[in-house]
Amino acid sequence: MNQQRLNRVIQNMREEHLKQILVTSTASVYYLTGYWVEPIERMLALYIQDNGKVMLFGNELFDLQPQEGLELVLHSDSDNPVRDLAKAIQPGEIGIDKFWPSNFLISIMKLRSDIIPVPGSGPVDHARMLKDKDEIQQLRHASKINDMVMKKAMEQVRPGVRENEIASYVEKLYAKNGGDRSPEGQVVSFGTNAADPHHWPADTVIKEGDGIVFDIFNPIKRYWCDMTRTAFFRKVDGDQKEVYETVRKANLAAEDIICPGIPMSDIDLTARKLIEDAGYGKYFTHRLGHGCGLECHEIPDNSSSNHMLTEPGMVFSVEPGIYIPGKIGVRIEDLVLVTEDGCEILNDVTKDLKIIG
Amino acid sequence: MNQQRLNRVIQNMREEHLKQILVTSTASVYYLTGYWVEPIERMLALYIQDNGKVMLFGNELFDLQPQEGLELVLHSDSDNPVRDLAKAIQPGEIGIDKFWPSNFLISIMKLRSDIIPVPGSGPVDHARMLKDKDEIQQLRHASKINDMVMKKAMEQVRPGVRENEIASYVEKLYAKNGGDRSPEGQVVSFGTNAADPHHWPADTVIKEGDGIVFDIFNPIKRYWCDMTRTAFFRKVDGDQKEVYETVRKANLAAEDIICPGIPMSDIDLTARKLIEDAGYGKYFTHRLGHGCGLECHEIPDNSSSNHMLTEPGMVFSVEPGIYIPGKIGVRIEDLVLVTEDGCEILNDVTKDLKIIG
Numbered sequence: 041m042n043q044q045r046l047n048r049v050i051q052n053m054r055e056e057h058l059k060q061i062l063v064t065s066t067a068s069v070y071y072l073t074g075y076w077v078e079p080i081e082r083m084l085a086l087y088i089q090d091n092g093k094v095m096l097f098g099n100e101l102f103d104l105q106p107q108e109g110l111e112l113v114l115h116s117d118s119d120n121p122v123r124d125l126a127k128a129i130q131p132g133e134i135g136i137d138k139f140w141p142s143n144f145l146i147s148i149m150k151l152r153s154d155i156i157p158v159p160g161s162g163p164v165d166h167a168r169m170l171k172d173k174d175e176i177q178q179l180r181h182a183s184k185i186n187d188m189v190m191k192k193a194m195e196q197v198r199p200g201v202r203e204n205e206i207a208s209y210v211e212k213l214y215a216k217n218g219g220d221r222s223p224e225g226q227v228v229s230f231g232t233n234a235a236d237p238h239h240w241p242a243d244t245v246i247k248e249g250d251g252i253v254f255d256i257f258n259p260i261k262r263y264w265c266d267m268t269r270t271a272f273f274r275k276v277d278g279d280q281k282e283v284y285e286t287v288r289k290a291n292l293a294a295e296d297i298i299c300p301g302i303p304m305s306d307i308d309l310t311a312r313k314l315i316e317d318a319g320y321g322k323y324f325t326h327r328l329g330h331g332c333g334l335e336c337h338e339i340p341d342n343s344s345s346n347h348m349l350t351e352p353g354m355v356f357s358v359e360p361g362i363y364i365p366g367k368i369g370v371r372i373e374d375l376v377l378v379t380e381d382g383c384e385i386l387n388d389v390t391k392d393l394k395i396i397g
Numbered sequence: 398m399n400q401q402r403l404n405r406v407i408q409n410m411r412e413e414h415l416k417q418i419l420v421t422s423t424a425s426v427y428y429l430t431g432y433w434v435e436p437i438e439r440m441l442a443l444y445i446q447d448n449g450k451v452m453l454f455g456n457e458l459f460d461l462q463p464q465e466g467l468e469l470v471l472h473s474d475s476d477n478p479v480r481d482l483a484k485a486i487q488p489g490e491i492g493i494d495k496f497w498p499s500n501f502l503i504s505i506m507k508l509r510s511d512i513i514p515v516p517g518s519g520p521v522d523h524a525r526m527l528k529d530k531d532e533i534q535q536l537r538h539a540s541k542i543n544d545m546v547m548k549k550a551m552e553q554v555r556p557g558v559r560e561n562e563i564a565s566y567v568e569k570l571y572a573k574n575g576g577d578r579s580p581e582g583q584v585v586s587f588g589t590n591a592a593d594p595h596h597w598p599a600d601t602v603i604k605e606g607d608g609i610v611f612d613i614f615n616p617i618k619r620y621w622c623d624m625t626r627t628a629f630f631r632k633v634d635g636d637q638k639e640v641y642e643t644v645r646k647a648n649l650a651a652e653d654i655i656c657p658g659i660p661m662s663d664i665d666l667t668a669r670k671l672i673e674d675a676g677y678g679k680y681f682t683h684r685l686g687h688g689c690g691l692e693c694h695e696i697p698d699n700s701s702s703n704h705m706l707t708e709p710g711m712v713f714s715v716e717p718g719i720y721i722p723g724k725i726g727v728r729i730e731d732l733v734l735v736t737e738d739g740c741e742i743l744n745d746v747t748k749d750l751k752i753i754g
Contacts, residue, residue, distance in 0.1 A: 136500075138500035139498040141497070142495065142514070145499045146515065221597075240578070
């Protein structure tokens with residue numbers, strides 16, 4: 041058990057008036073115990089009481105060991121997985137992690153009609169939102185690897201190359217540099233494909249004058265990196281330049297205001313206003329970014345509707361984009377850490393307009 | 398809506414005394430509506446009443462269209478996603494799909510204290526267990542592709558080759574042949590690595606005399622293939638031959654008895670007895686197999702504890718194995734379809750002992 045993190049979770053429980061919670065997401069259990077378990081259809085639950093009592097319930101097939109301050113309760117595939125958990129929990133409200141499969145919740149409610157399940161991801165999610173020293177080191181390291189991968193990916197662009205070739209190359213490079221197996225693919229989009237921010241790499245071959253969006257992301261020792269750059273193959277025209285410079289300025293302006301104590305919404309609105317003023321407002325179709333850590337997308341939401349104030353230790357993406365259907369797509373993304381007196385951009389690849397190939 | 402499938406689901410609801418269910422898994426919603434939606438943190442729910450009324454609740458960002466017989470109710474990211482659903486459901490028991498995230502269930506229970514959530518995956522899971530004509534064609538096609546991929550993967554074995562090289566080659570070959578993006582990796586294990594049935598491909602280089610386990614699986618147009626073969630690099634010794642032949646006989650004996658109307662447990666026990674009689678019982682450490690269709694692992698469980706009777710339309714794997722730690726691992730797996738008068742082995746790659754490279 042990471043006692044410091046547990047203490048912060050318990051403090052958050054008290055603030056949210058939760059006396060007991062079940063933590064069940066792979067990332068949250070790892071955050072507190074150091075065990076990375078993907079339970080699939082089996083049951084995993086870390087039970088925390090606000091008095092500091094912690095019990096971990098899991099299948100004996102998981103690779104779990106007892107730890108100081110953590111009682112381990114194992115079940116086998118032939119047991120009712122929630123039986124022991126139902127015996128341990130207290131009557132009354134119990135906070136439940138948001139993605140816990142309903143079958144377990146229904147099963148425990150049947151055994152314990154005296155509990156009242158309520159939303160319970162808050163205490164751990166809010167602790168995880170403020171990265172500690174170890175986590176900051178891990179995130180810096182992951183983004184450093186990502187800088188290297190991005191530069192090498194750009195070097196792969198040559199006549200005849202296909203989107204999915206570059207995407208595979210990127211995946212291999214992560215694997216060679218300590219990347220974990222990722223369930224996600226990479227985004228590498230040529231020309232008009234880039235106008236769809238969710239385009240998946242296909243057999244599309246590069247053409248002279250194509251914009252190329254590289255949105256590359258992978259966990260490195262559990263912590264995610266995530267960066268986007270847009271470059272141009274061999275030439276660039278005036279319209280492309282204008283769109284590119286608008287996005288670049290929006291990215292820089294948003295990053296420029298980041299410091300502790302400002303509303304998250306101000307960051308999104310700074311980028312958005314700049315893009316709107318340039319006449320491209322309706323083509324910036326998504327929020328400015330997302331928190332990033334043990335999961336690629338976590339809190340804080342970096343959007344105009346999030347009025348939470350920034351705090352040191354937050355890490356989130358700043359990724360404005362302009363997508364003109366059938367014409368062009370440009371996105372520029374960094375991960376940013378809020379520090380005591382400003383912010384630290386975790387990515388280092390130039391954002392100046394680049395012609396490559 | 399696939400009306401025939403819906404009718405079977407409603408019949409199953411009546412047998413299970415469920416008047417209303419929420420179907421929320423990606424594969425089950427696809428099975429009935431043809432929409433493949435991976436909702437991640439957003440809400441997707443197909444509401445079915447036993448009177449035939451069907452409503453689909455989803456986020457407007459999903460690519461959903463109204464269909465004959467299907468009322469579509471969309472919400473946006475700023476709405477409470479369960480609000481409309483809470484208005485539509487009836488009081489009393491409601492069957493809930495097993496993996497529906499708890500946060501939605503808790504949210505709906507708060508709005509509707511007059512509902513009683515109960516397990517509700519049965520009606521669709523049982524319909525999906527008996528594949529219809531279209532599905533059988535899809536599964537045959539997927540396994541045909543897999544036969545081709547297996548043969549080509551074996552041709553890649555040459556001095557100096559690494560496990561993960563072959564695994565990547567297999568992934569590319571699926572992608573080139575209509576394979577969907579898969580969240581899973583491939584199992585390619587050399588020598589003693591194969592003694593761990595869950596070994597992931599690494600940088601291990603092939604050595605003369607290594608056994609090689611190829612366990613390869615991928616969805617092809619949504620339907621999974623899954624096959625394992627074990628071959629030997631350049632030479633094989635007497636012990637390896639004995640283990641191999643035991644597994645081969647166990648695979649053949651189990652497949653030999655498959656026909657409609659027998660307990661699933663008989664199939665596992667047939668393979669298990671043969672391996673036990675040969676003295677390797679304690680090295681066959683897993684169930685004989687798993688159902689396979691829109692998910693790689695679904696019902697029916699092919700194990701000694703499943704007393705369900707076989708029925709035409711079931712598709713499951715038959716994959717006995719022997720794993721002697723530090724020494725050898727052998728597994729041989731086919732997908733098998735139960736037919737009206739026996740069974741059809743969906744894989745066609747030889748199971749005779751093969752020396753390759």
